[in-house]
Amino acid sequence: MKHSTTVPITPLAKAANFKVGYKRRYHMMAKPTGSTCNLDCSYCFYLHKEELLDQPHDRGMDDKTLEDFIRQYIESQDGEQIIFSWQGGEPTLMGVDFFEKVVALQRKYQPKHQKIENDLQTNAVLINDRWARFLKKHNFLVGVSIDGPRELHDRHRLTRSGKPTFDLVMKGIDALKRHGVPFNALAVVNRTNARFPLEVYRFLTQEIGATYIQFTPCVEAVDFKQTAPQFWHDDMIPVTGSRRAKPGDLDSIVTDWSVDPNDWGTFLIATFKEWVSKDLGRVQVNLFETAVVQTMGMPSQLCVTAPFCGKALAIEKNGDVFSCDHYVYPEYQLGNVATDKLDHLVFSERQKAFGMGKKNTLPKYCLECPKLNLCWGECPKNRLVRSPEGELGLNYLCPGIKAFLTFAKPELERIAAMLA
């Protein structure tokens, strides 16, 4: 997976030619505030990027960069639908006026045959009536970060002065509901809330009424602020299941708030059981839906459980383009939208190698695993440990993933047969 910035960008032969005979689609997470956020969540993997990327903290994406990005993002895709994803930091810090510009520019460059959609990932703290009216009017799909009921949410999601945020988030959700804005709940499953799966799940589905839920495991290497994934020191990498391959140990390879791999498994098992018995067909849980789809023999809907990735890139506020939202490190910078053609970066040999690396670098332990077709080694940024035989490149979450997929297999097959 390693790609230092010294590797040249060579457009794929077909990418250099606009009149290609296949659909070119990809996805870009746009970060108009960079890492600037109004909160200071303890597990945030993005807050330190300003220092790492040497970016000014007082400015968001300027008008030229925004227009360059929107024009090129539209021009470089020929699928029926183009999805803009606005993330952060906290994108609502840019204000409604910035997003008015966004939709105006999208209209300016939108070809007749293509549909443009927007989604916005937010902590919801700034969402008020004005925001909700705007989001409703322009059909934004909103993802709200919320980690469960008050005590679990406020454990890690705090303001910059260390105050709890639960009430502020609930106020934002209330504004979305009053204006009929569709929203998803994104819960980061960390070392604490992972131990309360039903409390988290029931809160999201019953208390706030979310019908689409994304569970994201919190896995952070201790040196994630300085060291890019796959640039770890090999001799420091522990074997799966060992003391250092869990959070809480003094010499652990992950931060204290990272989810314990076994807890990840029990969290998924408990919520899956609840989902199957009460909410199948009513609530969508990203990891469960995709496991059903894959059991039916169709491709994964998520990059993390697909054999290849590389079609979900990130653009920073200054126009720098990176291989993935989780790879915003100098080593994985592809170029800049002001000086490079976006499609040349996205459809380049280097980005292709990045995406193919997800499968091509799997250890033997994964290649021989009966769960391979539903897991594919999960996200490479989490491949922090060695296999029991000592081979590098195994996913930190492996014990939990395996436990979950083993437990869920009969039920996944039953659901898949029902839907076939």
Ligand code: SF4
């Ligand atoms: S590196 Fe991980 S998050 Fe990024 S595209 Fe690949 S699987 Fe997805």
Ligand code: SF4
């Ligand atoms: S369950 Fe573990 S061994 Fe199996 S494919 Fe996933 S990460 Fe690899």
